[in-house]
Amino acid sequence: MANLPSMMNAIDVERVDGIDVVTLRGEHDLSTATDVSRRIALALESASGLAIDLSETTFIDSAVLRVLITAQERANEQGAGFAIAVADSSGHGVHRLLTLTGLDSKLSTQPSRADAIAAASAP
Amino acid sequence: METVSERVEIEIAAAAPGVPLVRHAIRGLLSGLDVPDDVIADIALAVTEACTNAVVHAYPNGGGTINVTASHADGHLEVAVRDHGGGIAPRVDTPGLGVGLPVIAAIARSVEIGSPHDGGTEVRMHFGLGGAAG
Numbered sequence: 001m002a003n004l005p006s007m008m009n010a011i012d013v014e015r016v017d018g019i020d021v022v023t024l025r026g027e028h029d030l031s032t033a034t035d036v037s038r039r040i041a042l043a044l045e046s047a048s049g050l051a052i053d054l055s056e057t058t059f060i061d062s063a064v065l066r067v068l069i070t071a072q073e074r075a076n077e078q079g080a081g082f083a084i085a086v087a088d089s090s091g092h093g094v095h096r097l098l099t100l101t102g103l104d105s106k107l108s109t110q111p112s113r114a115d116a117i118a119a120a121s122a123p
Numbered sequence: 124m125e126t127v128s129e130r131v132e133i134e135i136a137a138a139a140p141g142v143p144l145v146r147h148a149i150r151g152l153l154s155g156l157d158v159p160d161d162v163i164a165d166i167a168l169a170v171t172e173a174c175t176n177a178v179v180h181a182y183p184n185g186g187g188t189i190n191v192t193a194s195h196a197d198g199h200l201e202v203a204v205r206d207h208g209g210g211i212a213p214r215v216d217t218p219g220l221g222v223g224l225p226v227i228a229a230i231a232r233s234v235e236i237g238s239p240h241d242g243g244t245e246v247r248m249h250f251g252l253g254g255a256a257g
Contacts, residue, residue, distance in 0.1 A: 027143060027146075029139075029142050029143055029146070029171055029175065030139040030142050030175045030178060030179070031139040031140050031142055031143055033139075034139075059146075059164075059167070059168075059171075061142075061168065061171045061172060061175060062172060062175070062222045062223050062226065063175055065222075091164070092160070092161050092164040092165075093164045093165075093167065093168050096164065096165060096168060097168060097226065100222075100225075100226050100229050100230075101222045101225075101226065
């Protein structure tokens with residue numbers, strides 16, 4: 001896992017076998033949720049599937065969680081593959097928010113980036 | 124037993140970029156104390172949700188400020204997030220999920236939401252610093 005200073009964050013998008021993989025690094029909250037949403041929307045315009053990688057995400061809040069839920073709904077409507085990687089390396093706050101909201105059972109999560117890409121490739 | 128007390132006061136513009144600033148200030152306050160990392164992470168999440176609520180709901184027309192005070196003593200932390208706006212009325216275009224307050228309630232030992240006599244809304248949260256059950 002990258003050792004990003006706590007205030008650093010990044011949103012990276014790459015295409016892997018027709019699947020767009022959006023990687024959120026560092027901390028994401030209301031201050032980045034609009035950018036995350038925009039990058040995901042762009043990905044869903046052209047990709048046959050979308051994997052969101054939270055394995056290097058150290059923090060998310062409910063504003064970002066809403067973006068993830070909206071992305072899953074949109075992918076389902078389009079018939080596009082969709083999965084979110086929530087790994088052991090994801091920050092405590094990521095796991096905690098999913099558990100506290102009960103949304104860990106509603107979001108299509110996989111335990112690794114590779115698993116998420118595979119799941120998003122086979123909707 | 125020795126009583127150690129410290130207080131932090133922060134004022135931010137009621138806008139999204141201020142939310143991580145408050146979170147990092149709270150972490151900074153706790154980093155010098157013997158507080159488990161998971162407890163710090165939980166408190167950071169609760170404070171973030173309180174600030175996000177204030178940013179999203181207090182000033183529908185923009186502008187405004189949010190004041191955060193945090194103080195700890197004897198293994199307890201109190202954080203108050205105060206806006207001076209129109210309260211936490213629901214809005215149809217909210218960027219949240221409506222889970223902010225339930226998340227805060229699940230993490231904090233107690234939470235009080237008040238309407239100060241001079242306007243606005245104050246969310247006052249109490250946390251234990253001793254451990255997961257704290």
